[in-house]
Amino acid sequence: MGKGRGKGKHGVGTDSMPTPPDGGWGWFVVLGSFLLHVVADGIVYSFGVFYMEFLHYFKGGKGETAWVGSLVPGVTLLVGPVASALTNRYGCRAVTIVGAIVAAAGFILSLFAPNIYYLFFSFGVLSGLGFGLMYLPAIVSVSHYFEKKRSFATGIAVCGSGLGTFIFAPVSKLLVDEYTWKGAVLIEAGIILNCILCGALFRPLVVRHNNADKNYDAEKAKQGEKEKLMKKTTESNGVQHVNQEDDLPDVQKTGTKDTLAIPSKNMHSLNVENDSTKLFRSEGAINRITSNSLAASTSKQSITQQHSGPMYRKDIFYSGSLVNIPQYRSNPDLYVTSITSLPDVIPDDHDWCLFRCLGLSPEMRDAIRQMLDFSLLKDVIFLLFTISNICTSIGFNMPYIYLPDRAVEKGISETDATFLVSVIGIANTIGRVVFGWMADKPWVNRLMLYNTALFICGVATALSPLSDSYPFLVCYAAIFGAFIGVYVGLTSVVLVDLLGLAKLTNAFGLLLMFQGLATFIGPPIAGWLYDGTGSYDVSFYVAGTVVAISGAMLYSIPFVQKCLGHRPPQDLVEISVPEQEEMKTLSA
Template identity: 30%
Template structure:
């Protein structure tokens, strides 16, 4: 083969230092996503300290999630221009500064900036490169690697919720924020572990085959500094997506509107019905554990040949039952009832997280998976921003949590209905004859978002 037709491309080793990358990604999700979910433990403390209503207090959690999603493409861009290592370390520094700065807050607006925007940006810059690096180091064992790495979110929720509650009791909320900020500095260590792959020369025809198209597009995610590869491919757009993706996106929109509300209001609701602070924190921990179980079991099922025709139905069932559990929350007044809720909700929450990339791949095809998922998660930002404050407004207006959990359950049920319409549509249209929507999605903007959530 002509030397001019050859490319330098990192070859995934499927092991070796890749397992250290998995550990780094696990710890990143442990801190970034686990601590985001545990912000609800601070909810009542913030509300009492600043004498604010539920709606204004809920903006803190909304801003963290929204900023993390919106700034994820920035993490991709920094990772491609400079390196994933630099992006992750910078994210760790910002997240630490955000929490430390929050410990000196004197107004709610202070927390919006420090805990919401600065910390959210730090999480985005750490989380996105960590997820991308796993896809770069693994090809044959990608599912196993991601299964281990992404379980950090549930384990983080399980372990950090009671720890944060104890820190608040011993050191007040200001001391707890300061200590958590110190813990977040370990994100810098995780970033330091993300060394780039060595480049090896392979033929351009090889690159066109599937072995070079592992999860995250090489042209944008190679950790090779300000490379010509990035510059040459920066302008490229991904191919147009299938029309079914519109229905899938609608389903994801309703899902994003409903899935964050329980994480924000579970602890305040539990305290409101008479549970202790520790019992409320234990519920959050159990929610994290069942999330892991759901993620692993449904992820394992999705790979079984006999179960593959049922992937969309399984996803629809998981989202629907998750919504149904939210609708039942207002009648649950004690610890046993709320325990049943977190077991059910957490399990199916983990299930849908595992099935999102699988179902999306089935709809748009593996070639478009990265860009499609990037768009999906990017569009989560607005629902993540507005749904908790809307829930707070309903709570302030009605004085009851019924409307809050009804909002969450209704959105999740609507997501399931959209999936049912999608399944019906696909059953009536033969494969290969689906129309395509007439727009393109920039690869740069959405690459590396494909594994968040």
């Protein structure tokens, strides 16, 4: 296995965790993730085109019709923990392929919709589920292949989202004009099926243990020879040999440390021996302890080999450069060791009832348990960040869905109105690149950058009803698209700055769930406000204010940290000194 991989904090060998190559086939993985973002996000964020068609075809209210558009991204986010569990068990490739098939099936079933409520399930829930199964592996696969170049690789992959929005908004409009909305949906279902090829590029990293197995066999043979020698020596000195199977020290687990428990009768036997035999007896015990520890370690390594899914890396959702993490800069090998350890084993009778009923595999249980640990909500800082994300998610999809229809109502042509979504998309791509580059600079306060960008988005949205001229709306779309890229691109980075790397998976999983719930209700609320007032102005006022509040409230985090006495999180490497020495030896 890769040089420098040692043992985890539980004493578990991390040789079963593959070494990211930081290149090679990883660039094809980036390509697959990029194209998947182009297709999936491009189709989801261009829903505003279909929204106008659904309004005319089904004759429903704007509020209830908006449910179709809000269900797709809402379900996509809400199934994040489920997608992570499946990815940890079956890998990125299989989950992505299944997701593409499910999303395409949802689009195809939408062709038979007799009413708008049918679309809630087919276009909204089913397609959202498929996109959710595609979205998470697209992020995880890139992180699995890159460490040093992760920020650059992830940046390329997620830029596909903005580019896809830029492309699919006019393409969807062209398809609708040429083939009606049913023909456009069918063609886009075929495009989604091409994501199967993108998923096929997510080739899993393979771990080979031939050298490790040979080393273990050789070490085991040496220990056997030493035990035989000790047995002969002790018998020749008149010392009764202790039964190897019954009285050997047991390796017991206490908390997160491995300790040796020596049976009391062994201790009594040691006490009655004379000084000359104590030496041989002690050496024999030490040799047996070493052998037993080696066997226990190897047993755990075999467990680790069966539990080597990508979700066992604590930094799998971290999209920034790893050089920003002090532990990685000081010693990359020890850093890798600290974030690739097995979770604690929970007995079945203490595990979640749902896990026992469904018979989920350990990999799926571990992933869901990590992402849905609600005890993190006791952290005031995370609670503030969660409330902010809920507010942002309420207004996030508003411009994508309603801006084209609002422009058409003000006398702008449908083609020009659709182009406003394309402007959001291309500005989003530029914003992600620029703000991603800034976030990796040591002189940038990433929390302040994140807060300010959200605040600007909110203010721009709230002020957008001041004018209905087309140049003004193009300017608003560009500002919103550029600054809203921070919301997606820097979330994981800011979470690590606030909570530490050890809590990232847990925090990210909970955020996905709350973001999904907030996305459900955001667009329908705006539609109901239109139905009640006859204008989109109030909807944009409310959405913009909520997003601005989401950014402004995070300015209080440094003050709250100071009041609570919180220090910046430090993810210390939780391994013992002997293991550190072993790591140094392996690295040499």
